[in-house]
Amino acid sequence: MIETKGLRKSYPSGKHGRAVVDAVRGIDLDVRAGEIFGFLGRNGAGKTTTLRMLATLIRPDGGEARIAGADLLADPAAVRRRIGYVAQGGGTADAVTGREELVMQARMYGARKAEAVQQAADAVGAFDLAGFADRPCGTYSGGQRRRVDIALGVIHSPEVLFLDEPTVALDPAGRGQVWAEIERLRAGGMTVVVTTHYLDEADALCDRVAIVDHGQIVVEGTPEALKREVSGDVVLLGLAAEEAGPAAAALREQPRLHRLEPGEGGLRLHLDDGAAAVPQLLSVLNGAGIVPGTVQLQRPSLDDVFLARTGRSIEQS
Numbered sequence: 001m002i003e004t005k006g007l008r009k010s011y012p013s014g015k016h017g018r019a020v021v022d023a024v025r026g027i028d029l030d031v032r033a034g035e036i037f038g039f040l041g042r043n044g045a046g047k048t049t050t051l052r053m054l055a056t057l058i059r060p061d062g063g064e065a066r067i068a069g070a071d072l073l074a075d076p077a078a079v080r081r082r083i084g085y086v087a088q089g090g091g092t093a094d095a096v097t098g099r100e101e102l103v104m105q106a107r108m109y110g111a112r113k114a115e116a117v118q119q120a121a122d123a124v125g126a127f128d129l130a131g132f133a134d135r136p137c138g139t140y141s142g143g144q145r146r147r148v149d150i151a152l153g154v155i156h157s158p159e160v161l162f163l164d165e166p167t168v169a170l171d172p173a174g175r176g177q178v179w180a181e182i183e184r185l186r187a188g189g190m191t192v193v194v195t196t197h198y199l200d201e202a203d204a205l206c207d208r209v210a211i212v213d214h215g216q217i218v219v220e221g222t223p224e225a226l227k228r229e230v231s232g233d234v235v236l237l238g239l240a241a242e243e244a245g246p247a248a249a250a251l252r253e254q255p256r257l258h259r260l261e262p263g264e265g266g267l268r269l270h271l272d273d274g275a276a277a278v279p280q281l282l283s284v285l286n287g288a289g290i291v292p293g294t295v296q297l298q299r300p301s302l303d304d305v306f307l308a309r310t311g312r313s314i315e316q317s
């Protein structure tokens with residue numbers, strides 16, 4: 001549905017604009033129809049610039065892209081008709097009601113007056129906006145406003161929707177509502193590309209993700225596959241202080257074990273395939289007369305993937 005090759009963009013920077021910032025340095029993407037694709041990266045990694053290029057808002061300096069069958073550089077107007085774009089922070093005005101915004105948006109896409117009113121009414125129903133659609137947008141909660149933003153982005157039934165940080169600054173309930181809408185759109189067959197730096201959300205909701213760093217994709221895949229590639233799980237054994245030494249001695253030769261260290265009221269074991277290893281560990285400990293008070297298995301998260309692939313956590317700029 002979206003294929004890009006070597007997409008790049010630089011901006012002039014410095015006092016006289018002579019220096020350049022290479023914001024996007026050659027991005028290859030292959031987003032499939034009907035998937036939620038997550039674009040993950042730190043502030044300044046190049047996510048917004050990439051999205052804005054794909055949404056025809058800025059022209060790439062180089063590379064090529066096809067979106068929903070149309071060529072981005074040769075026929076941006078065709079691309080524009082087939083996509084929706086919701087900017088970071090959206091575009092609603094405080095004094096205007098959600099319904100009025102929806103009608104104006106439908107008109108902008110060429111609908112006649114009556115048709116636009118009907119499309120706005122349909123959107124109010126589909127996005128469950130009836131409770132507030134006739135109040136000015138300035139009175140909405142963050143989550144309500146974002147739902148109106150998304151409804152505006154899809155008023156013309158695009159094939160692809162680009163969402164830039166749709167859940168930033170929302171409380172957990174608002175984030176949940178926004179993701180529920182995104183999932184509903186996907187269930188209706190829409191392809192959704194979303195940037196976020198909430199890795200837990202991306203893990204739970206994206207079919208595939210790409211991690212972007214310094215304007216380039218460093219890795220791409222399903223959250224599951226990426227997490228599997230980060231070697232090893234962690235098993236935490238809760239042990240009495242006097243048991244930790246003998247337990248460490250008994251476990252040191254375990255085949256799947258990479259590292260063993262004291263930690264969190266017992267021992268912390270780094271090993272492959274923790275779920276399979278746990279019964280064996282318990283049986284070895286049992287043989288040494290030790291029964292751990294607690295056993296906890298920690299699988300790698302997308303944060304671990306991010307750290308392993310970029311050398312820093314997503315929170316560090």
Ligand SMILES: Nc1ncnc2c1ncn2[C@@H]1O[C@H](COP(=O)(O)OP(=O)(O)OP(=O)(O)O)[C@@H](O)[C@H]1O
Nearest residue numbers: 011012021023041042043044045046047048049050
């Ligand atoms: N109009 C501009 N002029 C100059 N530099 C820019 C411009 N827009 C973006 N940049 C720079 O390009 C780089 C990439 O910015 P971009 O906004 O794409 O990153 P991002 O990953 O979306 O970050 P964020 O999550 O903070 O929005 C940054 O170094 C940014 O400062």
